[in-house]
Amino acid sequence: MKVLKRATVTLLVLYFITSMVYMVYQYKANNLASLSKGTLVLTVPSPRNDRILRLYEIRNTGMLTSPYSIRGEVEFEDGTKKTIYYQDSTSASEGEWVNNYTVVINNIPLNIWGSSYQLRMRPEYNQR
Template identity: 30%
Template sequence: MKVTKVMKILLALLAGGAVFLFCLYYYFFVSLNHLPKGELLTETVSPNGDYTVNTYLANGGATVSYAVKGEVVYHKKKDKRKNIYWQYREETADVIWIDQHTVLINGVQLDVRKEVYDYRRQ
């Protein structure tokens, strides 16, 4: 009887540790919410003025190449910001609005309401 109780406790601790490690991995390596700010490259407003896409040049330091981050600002939602684009080994940003919700960033087409591009997931 005591062995089963100890096994349950050990399994619970193991599962908790696995969840904790997964959360750390997601936070540092998957989520776009924790990217470096970078230096502003472009600021482009949508045709209807509801959104602004800002692009930034992120300098990774001496041993890492530059990257471009794209961030959308939702003006109708109290200027809420969301990262929608992350591309490694780029130093420029060409931003073109296709329509009021669709933007083209360096050849990648995104609906700013629901899509994101992250080179690490391609």
């Protein structure tokens, strides 16, 4: 009986630890704010010059298809920054403003107030 109780407690502790590790992994994988900064490759001011779109190239280590990713960030006039775009396995870095609220990054239109795009190696990360 003592062995069964000890085995049950051990399994519960392992389950708890595994669950916590998985939750941290999912948070990091789905959170655009946790991405590396990268090297600045493009800066585009908004039509009214009150916001700035910046594209960064992130050097990936261990990637089989492409060693680069692109991260897009908007800086608002108060200095706050918001990452709105991330794409794995590309070094294409085209960006432009359509109007003061919409940008197009690598042919993906995004509203800076609500849209974000992240294309990662796994299909479930597409268009969140």
